[in-house]
Every structure is written in structure tokens, then in C-alpha cells.
Amino acid sequence: MTRTPLATSAAARRPGTRIALRTLTIVSTLPYIALKTAWVSGSRIGIPDDSPLLDHRTTMIVTNAVTILLDSAVVLLALLLTQAWGRRVPARLLALPMWVASGLLLPITTGYPLQLVVGLAGGADTGAGSNEPSFLDGWVFGVVYGGFILQGLALGALFALYAQDRWGRLWKGTLRDLRPGPTGPALRTTAVLASLLAIAPAVTHLVWATGSAAGLNESRAADRNNVFYVMESLNTLFAVAAAAGVLLLAFRRRSALPLAVPLALAWGGSGASACWGGWLSLAALTGTGSIAEQPTPAMMLIYGVQMLLGALVVTLGGYFFAERAAVRLPGSTGTAPDARPAGARA
Numbered sequence: 626m627t628r629t630p631l632a633t634s635a636a637a638r639r640p641g642t643r644i645a646l647r648t649l650t651i652v653s654t655l656p657y658i659a660l661k662t663a664w665v666s667g668s669r670i671g672i673p674d675d676s677p678l679l680d681h682r683t684t685m686i687v688t689n690a691v692t693i694l695l696d697s698a699v700v701l702l703a704l705l706l707t708q709a710w711g712r713r714v715p716a717r718l719l720a721l722p723m724w725v726a727s728g729l730l731l732p733i734t735t736g737y738p739l740q741l742v743v744g745l746a747g748g749a750d751t752g753a754g755s756n757e758p759s760f761l762d763g764w765v766f767g768v769v770y771g772g773f774i775l776q777g778l779a780l781g782a783l784f785a786l787y788a789q790d791r792w793g794r795l796w797k798g799t800l801r802d803l804r805p806g807p808t809g810p811a812l813r814t815t816a817v818l819a820s821l822l823a824i825a826p827a828v829t830h831l832v833w834a835t836g837s838a839a840g841l842n843e844s845r846a847a848d849r850n851n852v853f854y855v856m857e858s859l860n861t862l863f864a865v866a867a868a869a870g871v872l873l874l875a876f877r878r879r880s881a882l883p884l885a886v887p888l889a890l891a892w893g894g895s896g897a898s899a900c901w902g903g904w905l906s907l908a909a910l911t912g913t914g915s916i917a918e919q920p921t922p923a924m925m926l927i928y929g930v931q932m933l934l935g936a937l938v939v940t941l942g943g944y945f946f947a948e949r950a951a952v953r954l955p956g957s958t959g960t961a962p963d964a965r966p967a968g969a970r971a
Contacts, residue, residue, distance in 0.1 A: 643707045643786060646779045650703040653775035654696050656768050661689045661696075671765040678760055688908075695729075699776055702726060706783040712791060717943075723784050724939055728896025729904065730777035732863070736856050737770040743851045795949050796888055800873060800880040806948045809875075812941060816875035819937040823868035825930045826898060829923075830860035840923030860901070864931070866894030867938050874945060891938050899935020902928040 663670055665686050672678055678685050702722060705711035711719075806812075832839060834857035838846035845853075870891025873882065906928040909920040920928075 643783065646783045646786075647703045647707045650776055650779040650783065651700050653772045653779065654699050655772075657696050657772050658693055660765070660768070661693045665689050665693070671762045673759050673762060676760050696776075698722065699726060699780060703780060703783060706780075706787045711787070716792075720943075721939075724892065724896045725900055726780060727777075727784075727893060728898075728900030728935070730773055730780070731893055731897045732856065732859055732901055733770055733773045734777035736859050737774060739859070740852050740855045743855055747851065792946075792950075795946055796884045798884055800877045800882050800884060800887070803874075803877050803884070804952065806952075808944055808948055812945065813875040815937060815941045816871040819871050819934055819941065820868040822930055822934045822937065823864045823898075826902075826927050826934065827861050827864035827868075829927050830857045830864065834858040834861060840921055840927075842919060842921050842924065844918040845924075860898070863894045863897040864934065866890040867898055867934060868894070870894060871938055871941055874941075888942070891942055895935040895938035895942075898931040899939075902931030902935070906932070 660671065664672070669679070702719075705714060705719065829840065833841065834854055838849070867890070870887040870889070873880070873887035874891065905920075906925065909925060909928075
């Protein structure tokens, strides 16, 4: 494949920054992977003697093995985003893993610092479940979530640099610069459907964030604290962001808003909603806790709607980019075969 001068110069920009970000991403995965590997191997470091985690050894091993693989994938993504061979990877094979990584890391990257701020402002958590046996020693949360925050920031910056070099022309300009396309009616219909789906999780999480226990299981209702309220507030915002992003893209209304804004809202909001909905659903299906700890039908319904919302939004985004890549944009020198986003390549 012949590389254009633009692509060559883009790939050569900021090599030192990329190497530093790649190193930070990889190093930040090591504490988590090491800790999980130790648990799988039988170590109890960071696990109190009365931790419920020790009651289900097989489940803990399987769950930790899966999370080791997930965090190891972050290392692969960091390499892909900074190596020459990474620019030859089909767009859909990169976009989907990055969307999942963004969806899993964004709630932690935003939520954990907010939890610390709320805790400092309001004192210690006062949840009714505070006297229950602790799952993990306190230092484990700092190590694990600190690593996740570094991963989220560094990997996100790497992807932003990579995406700008490979597809940056596709989100230049403002909403009013978008041209009508043949898929416009279908995109608007899908956007409306996605926004209607977003109502259920947005309202439910808002209800939980404001103090109601309706639909929660006994264990979750008893364990509400600062962490719970911060995360439920964020879950509300993520669902709203996903809906706002797709509605802005579908109904452009001659707005001077930069195109990158609704795209970022749709990407982050849909990823966080779908991936955490999927993770919580998986945890519920593999859980072996008591009846009080099992998710209620209402909780499972909301998790399912979140996954459906994310699937619709990411599909809408794929078609949007495919259509945009197919036209010659102002100031463009043409679209190279390896510059097409997810959905544009058969």
C-alpha cells in the first residue's frame, strides 16, 4: 500500500509523546495484573480473612482470569496505537475494542475522583452496610482504581492522536457543515429510538441517585453510600449524553457546535452505558450470592436497555462515519483505503 505524504508526516508527529503515553499505559496495568494473578495463584494479599470473596473460590478464579485478559488487551491496544502496523488494522477491529475500553474505564476515571471529593466534603460513608465484612483491604482500591485512571487517561490520549492522524478529517467543522445524505431519514429514526431507550436508564438511575430504593435488591438498598450515589448520578449523565449526541448528529439544525462535541458525547455516553450494563449483567449471571444479593428484574431490565442503547448508538455512529468517508470533504485530498472508519470497509 502506498502511503500518502500526509499520512507519513502525521505518523511521524509527536513520537516522544506517544512513547511516553504508551509506557504509562503499559506500566499502569502491571499492579492490577500482578494482583489478580496472585489471587488466581492462591494468594490472599489484600483480601481480609472474613471477605465474602473467599466463599466462592472457583468463581473468583474465573472472574479474575477474565479481568486479567481484559487488562492485558489494554497493552495490545497501546502497542497497536503506536506502531506502524497499527495503521493497517481494519478500522472496525480497532474501533470496537477502543469503544469497550472507553466504556469500562470512563466511569472509573470520572467516578473515583468524584467519590474521593464527596467523601472529603461529606465525611466518611454512612451506608447501612458499612459494618458488613469488607471484600478487600482499603489500599487495594487505591492501587486498582489509580491504575485504571492512568490507563484511561493515557490510552484515551493515544487513541485521540491516532484517530486524529487517521480519520481527523471526518469530524472537522461544525454541525451546520454536514451535508444531507441518503441515510438521513434512517439515521434520524434510529436516533429517536435510541433517545427513547435512554429515558428508562436515565430516569431509573436518577431515581436511585436521589435516594429511592425502588427496584433495588435488599443488599444494594442497604449498602447505599457516597460511592453508590456518585455512580448513579454518573450513570444518569452517561445515558443523557448518549441520547444528546445522536440527536445532535441526526437533527443538525444549522448549529455552530463543533462536530467533535456530539461525537464525543455519543462515544462516551453509549460506551459507558452499554459496557457497564453488560459487565453488571455478566456479574449477576455468574454470581453465587444470597437471594438478597441477586439483582431484581428491574435491575436486569435496566442493564439490558443500557446494552441495547449502546448497540444502537455505536451502529448509528458506524453508518454516520461510513457515509461521511464516502464523500469528498472540503479541503480533502481523497480518502486512502486505510483511512476509512468503522463500517466503511466491507
